[in-house]
Amino acid sequence: MADVTGPSKSEQTRALILDTALAMFRERGFEETTMRAIAEKAGVSLGNAYYYFKSKEHMIQEFYMHTHVEHLEAAGPVLEREKTLKARLLGSMRAKVDTLEQYHAFAGILFKSAADPKSPLNPFSPESIPTRKESTAHFDEVVRGAKTKLRIPADLMPELANLIWVYHMGIILFWIHDKSAGCKRTYLLVEHSVDIIVKLIGIASLPLVSPLRKRVLKLLAELNALAEPQVENESETKPEAEAAVSGPAV
Amino acid sequence: MADVTGPSKSEQTRALILDTALAMFRERGFEETTMRAIAEKAGVSLGNAYYYFKSKEHMIQEFYMHTHVEHLEAAGPVLEREKTLKARLLGSMRAKVDTLEQYHAFAGILFKSAADPKSPLNPFSPESIPTRKESTAHFDEVVRGAKTKLRIPADLMPELANLIWVYHMGIILFWIHDKSAGCKRTYLLVEHSVDIIVKLIGIASLPLVSPLRKRVLKLLAELNALAEPQVENESETKPEAEAAVSGPAV
DNA sequence: GCCGTGTCTTGAACGTGTTCAAAAATCTTT
DNA sequence: AAAGATTTTTGAACACGTTCAAGACACGGC
Numbered sequence: 001m002a003d004v005t006g007p008s009k010s011e012q013t014r015a016l017i018l019d020t021a022l023a024m025f026r027e028r029g030f031e032e033t034t035m036r037a038i039a040e041k042a043g044v045s046l047g048n049a050y051y052y053f054k055s056k057e058h059m060i061q062e063f064y065m066h067t068h069v070e071h072l073e074a075a076g077p078v079l080e081r082e083k084t085l086k087a088r089l090l091g092s093m094r095a096k097v098d099t100l101e102q103y104h105a106f107a108g109i110l111f112k113s114a115a116d117p118k119s120p121l122n123p124f125s126p127e128s129i130p131t132r133k134e135s136t137a138h139f140d141e142v143v144r145g146a147k148t149k150l151r152i153p154a155d156l157m158p159e160l161a162n163l164i165w166v167y168h169m170g171i172i173l174f175w176i177h178d179k180s181a182g183c184k185r186t187y188l189l190v191e192h193s194v195d196i197i198v199k200l201i202g203i204a205s206l207p208l209v210s211p212l213r214k215r216v217l218k219l220l221a222e223l224n225a226l227a228e229p230q231v232e233n234e235s236e237t238k239p240e241a242e243a244a245v246s247g248p249a250v
Numbered sequence: 251m252a253d254v255t256g257p258s259k260s261e262q263t264r265a266l267i268l269d270t271a272l273a274m275f276r277e278r279g280f281e282e283t284t285m286r287a288i289a290e291k292a293g294v295s296l297g298n299a300y301y302y303f304k305s306k307e308h309m310i311q312e313f314y315m316h317t318h319v320e321h322l323e324a325a326g327p328v329l330e331r332e333k334t335l336k337a338r339l340l341g342s343m344r345a346k347v348d349t350l351e352q353y354h355a356f357a358g359i360l361f362k363s364a365a366d367p368k369s370p371l372n373p374f375s376p377e378s379i380p381t382r383k384e385s386t387a388h389f390d391e392v393v394r395g396a397k398t399k400l401r402i403p404a405d406l407m408p409e410l411a412n413l414i415w416v417y418h419m420g421i422i423l424f425w426i427h428d429k430s431a432g433c434k435r436t437y438l439l440v441e442h443s444v445d446i447i448v449k450l451i452g453i454a455s456l457p458l459v460s461p462l463r464k465r466v467l468k469l470l471a472e473l474n475a476l477a478e479p480q481v482e483n484e485s486e487t488k489p490e491a492e493a494a495v496s497g498p499a500v
Numbered sequence: 501g502c503c504g505t506g507t508c509t510t511g512a513a514c515g516t517g518t519t520c521a522a523a524a525a526t527c528t529t530t
Numbered sequence: 531a532a533a534g535a536t537t538t539t540t541g542a543a544c545a546c547g548t549t550c551a552a553g554a555c556a557c558g559g560c
Contacts, residue, residue, distance in 0.1 A: 107367075112369070118358050179367075180477065184476055185477065196462075226430050227435065
């Protein structure tokens with residue numbers, strides 16, 4: 001009554017289909033859930049589902065944002081409370097795995113298409129830019145809100161969120177393959193790797209290793225420069241972050 | 251005449267189907283090549299293709315081994331010639347990208363299913379163990395055949411090939427997404443990252459950082475211990491290597 | 501030679517994701 | 531309110547990966 005408009009009929013239908021789909025994905029898995037089943041359960045026709053979603057895979061894009069919001073909500077209080085970089089990053093990463101856990105059964109598809117350059121789910125695809133941006137913004141807050149003993153060098157700072165984002169993708173990749181009870185292995189990995197990362201940031205901030213750090217950063221910049229312009233959006237810091245996946249391995 | 255048996259009729263048919271399939275994949279891409287088209291071009295029935303290959307994806311498993319053999323052939327002379335760790339690793343990685351390059355168009359599917367825990371293409375799946383083993387064996391040779399100034403610590407040595415294998419997977423992941431002309435970006439990344447890795451191995455071998463190195467190795471061991479037994483094969487050093495993806499990120 | 505047992509081959513049929521022209525519902529304009 | 535335009539909805543149709551029962555073939559034992 002009092003509220004101005006409320007969600008339009010169209011939006012309602014769209015939400016209905018999406019909710020039905022995500023629920024069925026969670027229960028039965030992605031491959032096992034057919035578009036016909038989704039449509040039937042949602043009480044719409046098959047074609048109607050395709051009117052709102054370009055493909056079955058496109059539904060997952062929304063799922064990404066969904067889990068991202070859940071992550072932010074779970075990580076929020078931690079960032080309020082914790083002030084050291086280590087505690088903040090650890091809290092954020094734990095929150096990530098916590099919120100993701102319920103979807104573990106259907107997580108396969110997540111990375112399945114995510115690694116395909118042609119897929120819209122690919123984290124480097126234009127369609128994923130919003131989600132990716134929000135995600136790195138979160139890690140930026142994790143870093144900038146921290147009171148570290150060593151001052152993080154100015155040249156490292158802008159790349160750090162990107163690097164941590166890549167790190168967090170690595171953790172998710174590990175988590176997807178983690179079949180241990182309660183994802184114990186992933187949690188163990190998170191605890192330790194966060195500690196190691198913070199130590200490495202410390203080391204990288206020492207004047208002593210400044211040359212090596214500069215080398216790595218220069219490499220990232222060069223890779224970035226070679227990348228063809230991605231979208232006609234603002235020029236994006238898209239693919240350089242991947243370098244970190246391969247760069248250090250000890 | 252002189253040769254004892256030659257390939258049986260069955261093997262010939264199988265090879266015919268596979269060759270036809272791989273050729274069509276290379277030309278048209280994976281998704282665009284239908285099983286019906288493969289069967290028709292190979293001059294067999296649709297069902298016959300399925301007699302030899304459990305699924306379309308299973309054909310790629312053979313492709314893996316195929317490219318691996320090509321890689322070995324290309325890397326062989328380099329290992330003969332080069333004696334420093336850096337030159338050996340660089341040569342091997344260059345050979346990898348060189349031999350892979352022709353398949354770039356159809357590489358998407360490679361990682362698409364490769365990252366899916368349910369897929370047989372997943373590098374950690376039982377079906378991939380042979381390929382993976384051969385691949386790490388190669389990197390073991392790269393390392394062991396090298397004359398480095400610093401002696402690599404005994405505790406690091408056995409893990410090194412696994413870690414480098416993970417690194418090389420990271421490079422492939424990057425390569426798949428690399429759309430620059432002639433894969434310039436990938437080659438640039440390889441040049442620099444190999445250099446960095448060798449430096450890091452050097453650093454990790456210093457007594458000074460022994461504690462940190464031991465920490466990382468201990469983490470790998472613990473993760474490995476938590477992993478449930480994979481196959482009823484010999485107990486495998488399967489999933490710990492992933493840790494390196496996430497472990498260091500600076 | 502013939503029979504039987506295994507290997508190989510076939511094509512029709514199923515269920516899937518996706519497309520599309522047309523119908524229905526809704527909104528806009530007169 | 532009628533007419534037109536736009537948005538939403540429908541279900542039939544398509545192409546694909548995959549399965550399967552049944553047929554064709556090869557070969558060793560009688």
